[in-house]
Amino acid sequence: AQSVTQPDIHITVSEGASLELRCNYSYGATPYLFWYVQSPGQGLQLLLKYFSGDTLVQGIKGFEAEFKRSQSSFNLRKPSVHWSDAAEYFCAVGAHRAAGNKLTFGGGTRVLVKP
Amino acid sequence: ETGVTQSPTHLIKTRGQQVTLRCSSQSGHNTVSWYQQALGQGPQFIFQYYREEENGRGNFPPRFSGLQFPNYSSELNVNALELDDSALYLCASSLGGQSDTQYFGPGTRLTVL
Numbered sequence: 001a002q003s004v005t006q007p008d009i010h011i012t013v014s015e016g017a018s019l020e021l022r023c024n025y026s027y028g029a030t031p032y033l034f035w036y037v038q039s040p041g042q043g044l045q046l047l048l049k050y051f052s053g054d055t056l057v058q059g060i061k062g063f064e065a066e067f068k069r070s071q072s073s074f075n076l077r078k079p080s081v082h083w084s085d086a087a088e089y090f091c092a093v094g095a096h097r098a099a100g101n102k103l104t105f106g107g108g109t110r111v112l113v114k115p
Numbered sequence: 116e117t118g119v120t121q122s123p124t125h126l127i128k129t130r131g132q133q134v135t136l137r138c139s140s141q142s143g144h145n146t147v148s149w150y151q152q153a154l155g156q157g158p159q160f161i162f163q164y165y166r167e168e169e170n171g172r173g174n175f176p177p178r179f180s181g182l183q184f185p186n187y188s189s190e191l192n193v194n195a196l197e198l199d200d201s202a203l204y205l206c207a208s209s210l211g212g213q214s215d216t217q218y219f220g221p222g223t224r225l226t227v228l
Contacts, residue, residue, distance in 0.1 A: 044219040101215040105157035
């Protein structure tokens with residue numbers, strides 16, 4: 001069975017500082033990996049995804065993530081955080097199925113941005 | 116191109132009642148997935164519909180059921196509502212296939228009293 005762990009429930013970062021969110025997954029084969037962001041009371045917006053190829057993937061809003069198979073990790077990074085990045089971030093792993101993925105999400109990391 | 120839309124936005128029901136939530140998929144998408152997000156938790160997979168057939172189900176009881184229509188829009192039905200069914204219900208649409216990427220709607224907030 002697949003699973004995702006996001007070890008940090010809350011992270012507080014100063015505006016302009018760098019941000020790294022941790023994600024560890026468990027999956028029996030090469031995973032499909034995703035990062036989504038959720039603003040309060042809203043749906044999920046896709047930040048980036050990894051299917052294959054280059055292990056460093058670029059996403060929207062200046063985010064990037066690196067897939068490390070040896071560590072079963074897919075950490076999300078941003079070099080300089082803006083106040084608008086305050087939100088909840090979810091890592092997800094997709095089970096490969098012919099007709100589409102079933103996503104398993106981590107518990108999320110809430111990011112607070114200090115002025 | 117319109118994104119995924121869901122209705123209603125908010126809903127209040129009492130225990131034992133039935134509820135129907137609706138989702139319109141993004142143009143061209145033939146796959147719809149439903150997720151339940153309890154407060155303070157990550158979304159949990161309920162089930163997925165692909166070309167009008169159920170294509171996988173999570174660990175939810177049979178009182179959670181769904182439909183997908185020929186235009187690929189979808190409904191989620193929950194019978195005999197329980198207090199623990201209070202949650203944000205998210206719908207995601209996608210093209211399906213091996214490189215499936217799901218795009219989420221804004222969700223329906225269900226409160227069961």
